[in-house]
Structure formats: structure tokens, C-alpha cells
Amino acid sequence: MxxxxxxxxxxxxxxxxxxxxxxxxxxxxxxxxxxxxxxxxxxxxxxxxxxxxxxxxxxxxxxxxxxxxxxxxxxxxxxxxxxxxxxxxxxxxxxxxxxxxxxxxxxxxxxxxxxxxxxxxxxxxxxLAQKETAELGARFAESRNAYLQQQVNPHMLFNALGFIHTHVYRSSPDAAHCVWLLSDILRFGLDAAEADGKASVAREAEQLGHLLEINRFRFDGALHIRVEIANDLGSYRIIPMILLTLAENMFKHGDLRNAEAPALLRLEVNGDGRLLFRTRNRKKAVPPMARNRALGLQNTRLRLDFAYPGGYTLTTKDEGGWFELELAITLN
Structure with a gap:
């Protein structure tokens, strides 16, 4: 062992x-x-x-x-x-x-x-991608339906305005003329934009003239506003209804009957393709309980942000009973 x-x-x-x-x-x-x-x-x-x-x-x-x-x-x-x-x-x-x-x-x-x-x-x-695709498809179907509905609704609206124009003309040619001007503004807002989503500045200026003429009838001629719209706006283009919306803001909130303090509306495009639009007006007396809504300006800023990112300025000044607005866009 x-x-x-x-x-x-x-x-x-x-x-x-x-x-x-x-x-x-x-x-x-x-x-x-x-x-x-x-x-x-x-x-x-x-x-x-x-x-x-x-x-x-x-x-x-x-x-x-x-x-x-x-x-x-x-x-x-x-x-x-x-x-x-x-x-x-x-x-x-x-x-x-x-x-x-x-x-x-x-x-x-x-x-x-x-x-x-x-x-x-x-x-x-x-x-998740399939779900998003399905949701996008549903939204597209809704948008297409809304688009087709919008195509039908303006057609009915213009037919109605044509009927109103014809019948109002017999008793009030001026009122009928205002209906025609309004119809032309609406048609411009719906049909003026081309494939790039823009219309000529000259056409927008023409609609500004229509809006001014409608408001002259509205104020019985007592409309005190100095209008300075350049005759030569070239071939420049802009997204439609921007200037009209800003001008309408002046007609809605401005005191335009004061002959001693006339309002101002100015539009020009300089040689570098920079559009300058300015309004200045005295403000109406606002009732104490009135609500201040700035939806038009907010929507305008959103549209400008999308169409001209970094290429525009929109400033407002509200002091001393006066309201000033200035828009500058680089169109080139």
C-alpha cells in the first residue's frame, strides 16, 4: 500500500x-x-x-x-x-x-x-408605422372630402351672390356693385394661388382697392384714409390674402371717420424685391367687456412662417391711441 x-x-x-x-x-x-x-x-x-x-x-x-x-x-x-x-x-x-x-x-x-x-x-x-399610415390615409380621405366639399360650396356661394347682385341692382346699383366686389375678393382668395401657392402682388393690390371701395360705401364716403399703393409692382408674387387680412384688421378696429387724424395704408416693392406694407390708424374706443381677439394676426404669422421662414418681419406698435403695423417680405 x-x-x-x-x-x-x-x-x-x-x-x-x-x-x-x-x-x-x-x-x-x-x-x-x-x-x-x-x-x-x-x-x-x-x-x-x-x-x-x-x-x-x-x-x-x-x-x-x-x-x-x-x-x-x-x-x-x-x-x-x-x-x-x-x-x-x-x-x-x-x-x-x-x-x-x-x-x-x-x-x-x-x-x-x-x-x-x-x-x-x-x-x-x-x-406603429402601419397605424400611422392608416391614420394618414384616414386624414387624407377627410381632407379630400373637405376639399371636394369646398369646391361645391364656393360654386353655390357664387351662384347666390350672382343672384343677389342681379336683384339688388334694380333698387341699389351701389349695393350691387359692392356684392360684385366682394365676389371678386372671394374668388381671388379661392382661385388666385397657382401651383407654388402664390399670386401676383399686383392682383393682391387690386383686391385691396376692392376692399377700400367696399368700405367707402360702408362709411357713406366718410372714410379718411391716405392710400399709397405703388403703380409698378413688377412681376413679384406673394401668398394671397395676406395684405387683405392685415388691411381688414385696420377697417375692423380703426377709427377711420376722423378727418383730423387720417389713417395710412402704404404698399410698395423696392428694386431689391423687398415688399413693404404699412398701416397706421387711430383705434376705436373699445367697450370695457369687449374681448380682444388676435386670431387674424396669429394665422397671418403662421402662414408667413411657413412661406417665408426667416425672410420676413411683421411688427406692431400700439401706443398713444394709435396702432401701427409694418410687414416686410423678401420676395426674391
Whole structure:
């Protein structure tokens, strides 16, 4: 029994086991890194992956052989160390292959979970896109229906205005003329814009003239306003109804019957294609309970922001009983 114990190999020191396990763990995660580097790119680098796999395998195998030669050799001769390393070489190869297989399963399992999360996220994004597409389709159908309805409604409106003009003309040619002017303004607002959403500045100025004429009838001629509209507005274009909306704001809130404080309406386009529009008027006395609504100016700013981002200024000044508005647009 004592002879048998004498011939048994002693256990390796505990530190040697820690070194061996560290090497095996290193092989395990190094192979997982090689798989990640090979297959997770947009274009899988198979040849690079094969080369890295071979280098990784040989590196850790050489490391283990070196450990067998120099760490666990004890006091044996170098020839005995080589013989011992060759004896354990097949075992080290099998262990490397076993660890590589385990690492491959570990990597596949982790990536399957990742691919599943990506697939779920992609499916969720696709469902959201389908929902948004359906909502856009519904909105488009509503918009198309509203557009077709708007095409019918103006047709009925112009027919009614034509009927009113014909019958009012018999008793009041001036009132009939105002109906015709209003009809022309409405037609301009609906039909003047071309494919780019703009109309000529000259046509907008013509409609300003119509609005002025309607209000002269409204005030029985007692309309005190100085109008300065340039004759030559060139071929410049503007989104329609902007100047009309701003001018109407003056007629609605301004005191235009005061001959000693006439209002001002000025329109010009300078040689650089910069449109300048200015109104100035005394304000009407506002009842204490009246609500101040600036919806027209808000909508005008929104339209200008969309059509001329960074290319316009719209300023207002309200002091001393006077209200001033100035619009400047770079039309070029």
C-alpha cells in the first residue's frame, strides 16, 4: 500500500489550478469575441473570422503547452517535460474544442435573445408605422372630402351672390356693385394661388382697392384714409390674402371717420424685391367687456412662417391711441 502511494503523482499546487482555469475562461470569452466580431457586422467577415479563430485556438493551446513545460514540470529534465507536454497535448486539444463548443452555444444563446428583442422592436415599429399610415390615409380621405366639399360650396356661394347682385341692382346699383366686389375678393382668395401657392402682388393690390371701395360705401364716403399703393409692382408674387387680412384688421378696429387724424395704408416693392406694407390708424374706443381677439394676426404669422421662414418681419406698435403695423417680405 505504501509503495502504491509512493508511485502516485502528487496534486498540483492550488495556484496552478487557478492559472489553468483562468486560461480556459480566457479561451471561452475570446472565442465569443471572435464570433461577435465576425457575424455582427453589416457584412460578415468570414475569412477574417476564420483567421482569428485559428490564431485564438493556437495561442491558447501554445499557452497550455508552455504551462505544462515550465509550471508543472517540477525538478524533471527538459526531455521529460517535453514528453509530459506531448502526453497532455491531445487532452488540451480536446479541452480547447470543448470550451469552444460551449462558448459557441453561449454566444448563440445570447444573440438569439438579442435578435428576438430586435425582431420584437422591429415588429412593434412596423405596427406603429402601419397605424400611422392608416391614420394618414384616414386624414387624407377627410381632407379630400373637405376639399371636394369646398369646391361645391364656393360654386353655390357664387351662384347666390350672382343672384343677389342681379336683384339688388334694380333698387341699389351701389349695393350691387359692392356684392360684385366682394365676389371678386372671394374668388381671388379661392382661385388666385397657382401651383407654388402664390399670386401676383399686383392682383393682391387690386383686391385691396376692392376692399377700400367696399368700405367707402360702408362709411357713406366718410372714410379718411391716405392710400399709397405703388403703380409698378413688377412681376413679384406673394401668398394671397395676406395684405387683405392685415388691411381688414385696420377697417375692423380703426377709427377711420376722423378727418383730423387720417389713417395710412402704404404698399410698395423696392428694386431689391423687398415688399413693404404699412398701416397706421387711430383705434376705436373699445367697450370695457369687449374681448380682444388676435386670431387674424396669429394665422397671418403662421402662414408667413411657413412661406417665408426667416425672410420676413411683421411688427406692431400700439401706443398713444394709435396702432401701427409694418410687414416686410423678401420676395426674391
Amino acid at each position: 505504501s509503495a502504491m502511494l509512493a508511485t502516485q503523482q502528487p496534486f498540483f499546487p492550488f495556484a496552478n489550478y487557478i492559472v489553468y482555469y483562468s486560461v480556459n475562461i480566457g479561451l471561452f470569452y475570446a472565442h465569443a469575441y471572435v464570433l461577435t466580431r465576425t457575424f455582427t457586422r453589416r457584412r460578415a467577415a468570414y475569412w477574417t473570422g476564420a483567421g482569428l479563430f485559428l490564431l485564438n485556438f493556437l495561442f491558447f493551446l501554445t499557452l497550455k503547452v508552455g504551462m505544462d513545460l515550465f509550471i508543472n514540470a517540477g525538478n524533471s529534465t527538459f526531455a521529460a517535460r517535453i514528453q509530459s507536454a506531448l502526453k497532455y497535448l491531445p487532452l488540451n486539444v480536446m479541452r480547447n474544442c470543448y470550451l469552444i463548443i460551449l462558448s459557441t452555444f453561449y454566444w448563440v444563446g445570447g444573440n438569439i435573445a438579442g435578435y428576438r428583442r430586435k425582431a420584437e422592436a422591429s415588429e412593434k415599429a412596423e405596427l
